[in-house]
Amino acid sequence: MTFTGAIGAVCMFPLRALIALSVVLRVHPNVLTLIGVLINVLAAWALAVGRFTLAGGIMIVANIFDFIDGKVAERRQLGSDFGGFWDSVMDRFSDISLFIGLIYLYAQLGRTDYVVITALAMMFSVLTSYTRARAESMIEKCKVGFMERPERIVLFMIGAFTNRMAAVLWVIGVLSIVTVADRIFYTWRELSRAQPGTPA
């Protein structure tokens, strides 16, 4: 088992209990998704006022809800196309809220450079999701590039807990740009292969 695989396995123990509890209490998965988003907005507020450790703690709670909603839907056989759509839209809402919290903080501190870096990281994070969604309306799969949502969320937490948010924003920004480029290249290549001789 790899290092990151072992961490994932350890984290799954308490999450299984929470999934079982949600199933017993018959909580609808879409409600769990919404609760996760609302908690993430609180985390954004904590980032905006510079309380990073608090923000990190709130993000953990928010992302527990975000993680278990799909599993609860599966267990209760409530999975639906709308549920998937709702989950994706709420994920973007959560992500953008966190970035806006940081933009507010850096604007308050008069740090235009980090306002721009955070805005760029936000733009390419949204484009990471958009390029995949748009590509998969034309090709079967477009799962290339490193910086997806789970990586972004874990990095946000690491930045918050260890007070290294600037470095985290650089990593998210640069790797999101690379991920978007990967997805554009991969989609172009797959479409070119599917339609040889015609420009993609």
Place this chain on the structure above:
Amino acid sequence: MTLSRQLALPLVVLWNALFWTYDRATWQYDLMVIAILAFVWLTPPAWLGDPMAAGPGLLGWLDALLG
């Protein structure tokens, strides 16, 4: 012959790191995570002009200790 085979080894490594196709929980993923964590935790915040971080970071601390 694929593009990767046409390139020299360092370029292949660079290409594979940039054009990322590996799954999570692979050794390549772990290596990338270690590289990211090293950047986040070792880079002195002053180098990045971090407006919030306190302290010099591990590299800055070592630099002060050795210098």
